[in-house]
Amino acid sequence: MVKPNSVRGLNGRFAKGQSGNPGGRPRDEARVAELARSYTSEAIETLAHLMRHGRDERVRGTAAQALLDRGWGKPKVEVVADGAGSYIEALRLINEQVATDQSIT
Numbered sequence: 253m254v255k256p257n258s259v260r261g262l263n264g265r266f267a268k269g270q271s272g273n274p275g276g277r278p279r280d281e282a283r284v285a286e287l288a289r290s291y292t293s294e295a296i297e298t299l300a301h302l303m304r305h306g307r308d309e310r311v312r313g314t315a316a317q318a319l320l321d322r323g324w325g326k327p328k329v330e331v332v333a334d335g336a337g338s339y340i341e342a343l344r345l346i347n348e349q350v351a352t353d354q355s356i357t
Contacts, residue, residue: 327353
């Protein structure tokens with residue numbers, strides 16, 4: 253059985269008006285993002301090097317895809333339904349298209 257305390261009720265949930273994270277997000281979160289962004293050029297150079305010189309074809313493909321995703325955004329999957337097919341058929345067609353798109357990269 254859960255014992256009540258100042259934050260949680262008898263059911264183990266937070267009491268009304270109480271927070272499980274009263275301090276909020278850590279103040280350093282913005283600093284961490286800024287620090288990570290400071291490595292952008294090096295990260296892009298590393299991906300380009302892996303794309304060009306990686307020994308494993310999968311590594312080269314993954315690096316190339318990562319560069320494209322960051323430069324152009326991830327491709328969107330568009331579904332066009334004429335009403336004649338079923339939901340399962342639409343999913344099958346999407347899976348085939350995704351597999352085809354992945355085999356190109």
